[in-house]
Amino acid sequence: MAGLLFTAVESTALSTAEYYGKALCEIGEEHPEVVALTADLGKSTKIGMFGEAFPDRFFNVGIAEQNMFGMASGMAKAGLVPFLSTFSTFASLRSADQLHTDICYQNVNAKIIATHSGTSFGQAGSTHHAIVDMAVARSLPNLTVICPADGMETVNAVRAAYETPGPFYIRINRGFDRVVYPNTDYGFELGKAVEMRKGTDLTIIACGSCVFQAMTAAEFLENTDGLKVRVLNMHTIKPIDREAIEKAVMDTRRIITVEDHTVMGGLGSAVAEVVVELGKGCAFKKLGLQDEFAPIGHHEDIMSILGIDSNGIIDAVREVMKSDFELDDNWEDEV
Amino acid sequence: MPLTKKEWLALEKKANELRLLCLDTTYWAGSGHIGGGMSVMDMLTVLYHKYLNIKVDEPLWEDRDRFIMSKGHAGIALAPVLVDKGFNEFDQLKTFNHTNSKMGMHLDANKVVGVDASTGSLGHGLAIALGMALAAKIQGQDYKTYCIMGDGECDEGSIWEAAMSAAHYKATNLISFVDRNRCSIDGCTEDVMRLEPFVDKWTAFGFIVKEVDGQNIKELCEAIDFALENKTESPVMIMANTIKGAGIDFMENDYKWHYGSMDEEMYNKAKVSLDKYYQSRKARAEKEGA
Numbered sequence: 001m002a003g004l005l006f007t008a009v010e011s012t013a014l015s016t017a018e019y020y021g022k023a024l025c026e027i028g029e030e031h032p033e034v035v036a037l038t039a040d041l042g043k044s045t046k047i048g049m050f051g052e053a054f055p056d057r058f059f060n061v062g063i064a065e066q067n068m069f070g071m072a073s074g075m076a077k078a079g080l081v082p083f084l085s086t087f088s089t090f091a092s093l094r095s096a097d098q099l100h101t102d103i104c105y106q107n108v109n110a111k112i113i114a115t116h117s118g119t120s121f122g123q124a125g126s127t128h129h130a131i132v133d134m135a136v137a138r139s140l141p142n143l144t145v146i147c148p149a150d151g152m153e154t155v156n157a158v159r160a161a162y163e164t165p166g167p168f169y170i171r172i173n174r175g176f177d178r179v180v181y182p183n184t185d186y187g188f189e190l191g192k193a194v195e196m197r198k199g200t201d202l203t204i205i206a207c208g209s210c211v212f213q214a215m216t217a218a219e220f221l222e223n224t225d226g227l228k229v230r231v232l233n234m235h236t237i238k239p240i241d242r243e244a245i246e247k248a249v250m251d252t253r254r255i256i257t258v259e260d261h262t263v264m265g266g267l268g269s270a271v272a273e274v275v276v277e278l279g280k281g282c283a284f285k286k287l288g289l290q291d292e293f294a295p296i297g298h299h300e301d302i303m304s305i306l307g308i309d310s311n312g313i314i315d316a317v318r319e320v321m322k323s324d325f326e327l328d329d330n331w332e333d334e335v
Numbered sequence: 336m337p338l339t340k341k342e343w344l345a346l347e348k349k350a351n352e353l354r355l356l357c358l359d360t361t362y363w364a365g366s367g368h369i370g371g372g373m374s375v376m377d378m379l380t381v382l383y384h385k386y387l388n389i390k391v392d393e394p395l396w397e398d399r400d401r402f403i404m405s406k407g408h409a410g411i412a413l414a415p416v417l418v419d420k421g422f423n424e425f426d427q428l429k430t431f432n433h434t435n436s437k438m439g440m441h442l443d444a445n446k447v448v449g450v451d452a453s454t455g456s457l458g459h460g461l462a463i464a465l466g467m468a469l470a471a472k473i474q475g476q477d478y479k480t481y482c483i484m485g486d487g488e489c490d491e492g493s494i495w496e497a498a499m500s501a502a503h504y505k506a507t508n509l510i511s512f513v514d515r516n517r518c519s520i521d522g523c524t525e526d527v528m529r530l531e532p533f534v535d536k537w538t539a540f541g542f543i544v545k546e547v548d549g550q551n552i553k554e555l556c557e558a559i560d561f562a563l564e565n566k567t568e569s570p571v572m573i574m575a576n577t578i579k580g581a582g583i584d585f586m587e588n589d590y591k592w593h594y595g596s597m598d599e600e601m602y603n604k605a606k607v608s609l610d611k612y613y614q615s616r617k618a619r620a621e622k623e624g625a
Contacts, residue, residue: 035473057473059469059504061496062499062500062503064493066458066462067462067493067496067497067500070459070460070462070463070465070466071462071463071465071466071497073452073462073463073466074462074465074467074468074469074480075469075470076466077451077452077463077467078470079397080470080474082466098493101453101454101455101456101459102452102462102463105443105453106444106452107445
């Protein structure tokens with residue numbers, strides 16, 4: 001797609017959602033069939049930027065998420081390409097039946113860009129934390145699920161969603177993400193993990209805001225412990241990059257997943273499914289919410305409390321490095 | 336255009352054929368939502384044989400009128416209508432609800448030709464229909480979107496979310512119906528969850544409500560004509576007062592026939608009853624038609 005190459009200079013000035021808003025406006029400029037819907041969260045999700053640019057193609061349906069999803073389904077069936085934005089917890093739970101039936105079952109070309117994902121709206125408490133949305137979204141047939149690492153990746157994900165027919169669920173954070181990519185030109189490909197750092201001792205597979213934390217942890221571990229830790233940015237949760245996971249098992253035999261989400265049903269589960277099906281020995285640990293609700297607080301503080309920040313990841317890596325498992329090169333006896 | 340006697344009689348004949356086909360489908364399926372199928376059949380007959388601008392040989396024609404069966408369990412009525420129109424093979428009705436059939440009790444738009452939206456989970460249809468209606472406005476198309484809801488379905492909050500939006504967005508190209516048969520699965524609507532004052536509620540939400548006898552083809556046509564000629568900024572809701580199981584005497588107004596099965600004896604009794612019903616309907620058309 002033609003358009004701006006977003007740069008790091010802007011990324012310090014814009015929140016992740018503002019990047020989304022800009023990217024959507026750019027798509028809307030080129031494609032008159034793109035419409036946008038929100039449920040009284042135009043400003044918070046930044047889909048309102050599209051509304052300011054294209055008021056005739058913007059629908060704020062009020063605080064009525066179920067209706068928003070139904071309307072989007074009807075619009076998509078009539079040839080439009082609706083983008084919908086609300087907070088991730090509402091997009092995945094409040095209107096889950098409409099997401100299931102009107103969007104996924106009917107396989108319509110609607111794009112859900114859900115903001116305030118994970119614990120990024122930490123102070124708002126558990127009613128506004130989205131800790132199960134990837135588990136819900138991942139289990140729905142036809143739905144592609146993406147958890148971008150930062151603003152640049154959000155732009156790439158939004159563009160990919162427009163260019164790829166079918167329903168998408170993209171979860172992005174509230175506020176500013178730590179910069180992972182200086183620009184959008186790093187070879188984003190749907191369903192393909194990005195190798196952020198090479199390594200042979202252990203692989204950290206992360207998504208969203210945990211990618212930056214994983215990279216920080218890996219760098220620290222190399223300097224202090226002499227460990228070569230591979231870091232994969234698994235931005236696409238579904239379809240998952242099986243090849244990258246299988247390679248991580250074979251090359252490093254130790255995997256840690258990190259996500260701002262419950263460990264039940266999200267990234268960790270998706271990776272675990274591939275590992276188990278591969279049938280090869282691998283030390284494995286899932287970082288994230290361990291069947292619990294998160295405390296109230298600033299996002300960074302919550303990540304620290306949950307052990308999904310760089311310090312928590314470092315601890316987990318050291319623990320997993322001590323795991324005892326068969327170290328010979330004979331894979332055949334482990335099948 | 337006012338309904339002529341000839342047209343009325345032709346629609347009565349078609350409605351009778353479709354009621355019989357719905358009965359057959361229920362019998363072939365082993366069971367089905369026949370009560371609500373019968374109550375909605377006159378609306379379907381009028382829409383598919385007088386109003387809907389659709390092309391059987393081009394089912395996805397961009398400018399076609401849209402129809403959303405929000406009370407998706409009335410698939411047992413819509414499927415015979417779509418087969419009779421020629422959208423789907425007749426033999427598919429004989430496999431209704433059978434394993435691997437294209438036709439299940441809630442029709443799948445990706446499997447059954449002529450279905451504009453897959454419904455079944457209640458309270459979804461009006462929002463989908465509204466999305467289609469607004470899409471027509473955005474894309475400069477003239478098609479109309481019709482939506483039939485069940486009355487029990489209006490217990491769902493999502494219906495009222497969509498109602499609020501339809502009025503807010505002045506979606507006058509959306510023409511809605513409630514099949515007011517006064518029954519849901521567990522009992523009479525007013526016992527399970529009171530809907531009255533039902534017309535007042537729709538009016539308060541910004542609709543112009545036309546209340547008609549939903550088993551009277553002439554009244555249904557007059558109401559649709561009224562909606563098509565609507566020059567206000569408010570959408571029209573046709574409150575069709577109907578009879579659950581209309582035409583089958585032992586089912587009429589009995590909520591237990593929301594879903595049921597028949598043995599051969601009941602099936603034959605139902606056929607006799609439907610014939611008697613048709614004769615009385617025909618006589619009314621002869622008498623009141625012009």
